[in-house]
Amino acid sequence: MTDVFDPDLPTVPDHDIVRVEPDAPTAAGRDDVSMETIVELCKRRGIVFPSSEIYGGLRGAWDYGPLGVALKDNVKASWKRAMIQLRDDIVGLDASILMHPRVWEASGHVEGFTDPLVECRNCNHRFRADHLAPVDGELPPCPNCGARDWSESKAFNLMFKTFVGPTEDTSDQVWLRPETAQAMFVDFATVQLASRSKVPFGIAQVGRSFRNEITPRNFIFRVREFEQMEMEFFVRPGTDEAWHEYWIASRWNWYRGLGMRAENLRIRDHAKDELSHYAKATVDVEYRFPFAWSELEGVANRTDFDLRSHSEASGRDLSYFDAEREERYLPYVIEPAAGVDRTALAFLCDAYREEEAVSAAGKTERRVVLALSHALAPVKVAVLPLSRNDKLTPTAREVSALLKPRYATQYDDAGSIGKRYRRQDEVGTPYCVTVDFETVEADRAVTVRDRDSMTQERVAIDRLPGYLEEHLQLG
């Protein structure tokens, strides 16, 4: 960074980043949670489960059930809040998934968005060559059948092809977008003009992307249809490196601010030969998933590659006139690009705890608790009548109706109170509100139980919204 004051240069926020070399070991070495445990919990509690399961499922496709929808919505809302709502320099966009096919020629995707594919000639299973750990410099035996009879490696384009209109002619062929980013470049001039934004500024978008992954795996980590949260931040050339550092720190702080544990998070610089065709420098924000340290988000310095390519290919000048400096240039782009599904998975793994707890009957039991941050928890408060009883139900319903307009509230009167507490712990509900006989016969107060400490407090119903307002940390 230069020591001459420049208003276009950012101050990098404070952070506690752990930064590692490109070749840092990837072994996860954690035994506090396994993928099987997370997959089982997600299925059992209707968070995420296989798509079209009654037909045997479809590889690389997953459905989010009621609590999964809420978790994903909360991830996206937290991202949009940090990226757009709390800032003056980033605006939103929701672009079409189908774009003009020339977009993907100019972006380099038609030519280069490929993975190396090898096929086992014995069992016809296909694999990504770069996912097969070499043995003595050669491909290992086929993980499916053990044979060592590989085809030549072929470049396989990951974009899904489809057709617009009634004919399946090459002139009608379009692609399902493999990233949301390109719309932010193609729409750059329109958005900049309409929002009267001045460089440095960003355009942010959350939306579906599709990749025909050769080997989808690790649950919702690598899938064929997923959601991305991408932001393209346009800066003056020469200020790009400082802005890159700024966004690396900001993104790190976002994960940490939502409670992700520092020991499970790291920033890994890309080696030169790992960089995408458009990037001058990239880091991955990596999470220590149970299977390995793996990419959660990429933060890339894309230079002016995209605006230049689209200017040249479309004939539309996408340069920017900087009125203060009286100069015209093609902005450079810093891109933090995250995946909603991966982020949700990382937070699920990070929040999972198994603990010993003393039950209402005084017995020591195992409890599973998702210590999700309040902002991410699918349900914020559960209303639990002590038992399903005609005396308790009207007041419990009244309490539920009081809270529902304010918070995601779940009413549950099925089973013993202990079991219901466990059910809420397992999905990360921060507070359980219990309505008992004293509530209706004596004090019009309820018991509020804290998920993490399991302490209980008696709170008057009238005071309950204020109490939750004070205790729920949603910002």
Ligand code: GAP
């Ligand atoms: N515009 C840049 C871009 O798309 P990327 O690293 O290919 O960069 C960004 O993707 C993020 O999207 C990844 O860090 C990951 O979180 C998510 N992502 C990419 N492919 C995915 C897949 N097959 N399944 C789930 N998430 C994926």
